[in-house]
Amino acid sequence: MKKNVILIFIAFLTLFPAINKANGENPNATGRFTVSGYVKDAANGESLIGANISADNNGTGTSTNQYGFYSLSLKPGKYTIVYSYMGYVTLKKTIDLSNNITQNIELNAEEQTLQEVTITAEKPIQNVKQTEMSVSKMNMKTIKKIPALMGEVDLIKAIQLLPGVIPAAEGTSAFCVRGGSADQNLILLDDATVYNASHLMGFFSVFNNDAIKDLKLYKGDIPPMYGGRLASLLDVNMKDGNNKKFSGTGGLGLISSRLTLEGPIIKDKSSFIASGRRTYADLFLPLSSNEDIRHNKLYFYDINLKINHQFNDNNRLYLSAYFGSDVFKASYASMIFGNGTFTMRWNHLFSQKLFSNLSLIYSKYDYELKMEDGSTDFVWKYNMQDYSLKYDFTFYFTPSFSAKYGIQTIFHKLEPGNFDSYGENEIHTSIPTTSSIESGAYLSFENDITNKFSVKYGVRYSLFQNIGTGTVYTLDDSYEITDTTKYPSGKIFNHYQNLEPRLGFKYETGNTSSVKGSYSRTVQYMQMASTSAAGTPLDMWYTASPNVKPQLSDLGSLGYFRNFFNDQLETSLEIYYKEMKNVIDFKDHASTYGNMHLETELRFGDAKSYGIEMMAQLPLNKLNGWLSYTYSHTERKIEAVNNGKEYLAPYDKPNTVNLVVNYDINKRVSIGATFVYSTGAPITLPTGRGEIGNVIYPIYTDRNTYRLPDYNRLDLSLTLKGKDKPGRFWHGEWNFSVYNAYARKNVWYIRFVTDSQNPNVTYAEKIYLFSLIPSVTYNFKF
């Protein structure tokens, strides 16, 4: 069956361009001509994503895609095309559409006095007009206004301030969206998957803001173009690089420093951007009260590189790469982990109506642990790599009807563990490598049925195949291994396939309000073996297999969007309900690290989640920001866990409130504040005690029936810009910030300790990570 589906898609792909080429010069079947092109920033040539193009304000319009391309097919005639983008001066161009026209546009940024902190990149009214829901776009200006932690505002810390995004725990960048676990978010950097987006301590993610152009978070309503994760998509796009003049930006801080250089290779045609960042967190370790760690090393670095070249109006090539690493060294042990990604992308216009992108992608995550245990050295290595091909097409029929289709295939290679021990005895063991192929094909349509009512509908077909060499353990009802089967290299010994429908609608109930709804099914074939809520950098990923079915999620959401006070106040309210099947948890006291037979530790069941997300945004001039509230409930029911009874998921958070405010006192001074409140995470605490071998141990009743104390925190920041003399090429600013301004000792975890004097006495201790942390950074731009 799957062979036929693939054949159909290949036929589809080849037919479309052929049909279009034939209609190059004449009006096409619907009697329209096309005006298309790219929209860019006039100052640096960066393509603008999501810029709006409308024809005479009659409702017909479109927006630029991820590469800045737009296409409008209209009946012949005179039109005033309006190009607009938040933060830029609107441009109007009158055209006489009697032929297909290519019109590339450059927009000028508005004066810097009107810096606005907004979530959506478009004009406020677009919040109401778009069919997309459950999606948040953040532009980099917004992120930079949020009080910085350790002098840098982190992209993931910023999205954790949006409704519906819950931080998994302090000390990590992991986040949970609508009842999904931290490994259910697809994080892409220029199309490449980033498996571990956290650096140590969780203050920084792997994304260096200075290299990033744009990010979009889909909390549901994930487009059919993407698959492989249940809960969300975080799509991060790197800047292309200033193709007009050489420029740079950077910062020097107490904990980290960064530098970005960009410039043209051939003016207006090709450019590069190179970014680097390094922390020297170990600078403050010597101040620790813990003697053991004073001589430790703790640092990380990130490097982003990108080159792009425009061959002609129809062909563009992008090469992007990222690599980074966290290093922790103590006197007896060291740990290094890091991601690496490489993407080659080729934009090709088959015609003015058919845009395509071909991506070749490589992504890896690995770590290495070394330990000296007296006379023996241990080395543990983990490695995972993806090799992927992705071919996507957008066909712009008319401004009110477009189609997207494409295929994707990823080869996953996982080496879960290579263990070497060097001492008197030399020992080498490894957990068998697993290989698999994850493929998808999709077709979707967007249709403005009337001026007020739009729909989008599509389906993704996904196929997962386990490919040898591979080892499969047959398990009995008690998860004991009864048989082992080995498969030779290249043999496909198991497959799963699924259809994932994705539907949505938007109905404008008034000029400034709309109702949106969506349903989507997503499937996940690969997950992380974490016994903790947040996960650790050492967790291993494992795939679906004969013993592990793919996880499924069905999500329905409904939202109401309304703008007040002449679009000065944007509000939204969304409710969702999600059911998940084949959800995975672990048996009690499961052992995941270095486990040769991980599948014996897994237990399966269902989960459900529902919630409300509300947000009010103030995109005003001097005072701006937003307030968000989230209610979220998530529970699981898994046989052999908690005696088969329902229990709260570790990231069930009834109430979360985020308030972000920024105020420009004058041209040079601005202050900001972030306040975060959330209900404490569920935890299992003892209800009784036993004693064995002179050790007091806990007895528990049900799982996750207690909660940690509530979490709240206030961050403050003050930014002082240097005097902006005309003709001055160097711009600098000082940023002072304080994390956790009232030094609340937010409980990270609770543990129980036996009194050293009296072994019968136990008491509770709270562990907290961060008290008040001030920092100073000097940021510059040239």
Added chain:
Amino acid sequence: MKAFKQLYTFLIFFAVVGVSCTEKMDISLDSTYTHLVVDAEITTDTMAHCVHLANSADYFYNKELSPVTGADVKVADGTDTIDFTEKSETPGYYYSPSDFYGIAGKTYTLLINNVDINADGETEKYCATSYLPPVATPDSINVLKAKVSYFDYEIMFYGQDPADTHDYYMFKLRRNNVMLTDTLTEAIYSDDEMYNGLYLSNISVYSLYKSKQDENIEAGDTLTLEFSGITKGYFKFLDELRAETQGSSPMGGQSANLSTNFNDASMVSGFFTAYSIKRVSHIVRASELINN
């Protein structure tokens, strides 16, 4: 030869928690119904072996657990049944005759009758079974100054691991016949996954800290390593006990009850273990000590 997994979680714990802070906190916990808590061991030594029965209590009970008295405690080995009698001066502690010893290769069943843990007027019966694994004879041990800075001495082990069996080991240490590993979580335990069939030489099995008074060894001290063969079930139990009493963190797993080999896990907590012990000693020489 320490359990490798411990080092893993230790490392992560250290990397992040090393910079965290702790503070005592007040917390109120609920209660649960009373469980029977059993601490029962049979070894190959000839002595009065002990079964300790107690009632579980609230987590912050902070006193010795109340004993379960008047129970009928027996151990059967398939042919004989040995009575364990309660001594009046130590209620809750039931002892075998002092000439009883466990035999490697046999399977023992602990039977507990005449207890009424749920206080409903009717007596209950509980039982648990354990195989008593044999253990290879260790060759010798040695004391070395530690090469790393975080402890002072290492006890080095020499011995052969049998190739044809999955073996699980426990190590306890005595100094001049006084048990240093007097709490169960101080005992070291290991499986032979990494070492199956190998002759182990110079493997560190124990660490000593000079700063602890009882571990500050002197020339002439006799260090005795008790090398035991334990069952897989007990090995897992020791691992769970360590996880539940030390190193709790959000990076670790979810809390859950310790496993038990008793027939009714909802009413009984604890473990019945049977293991063999072989001993090997070493007299500390002055040249092996760290001079102040």
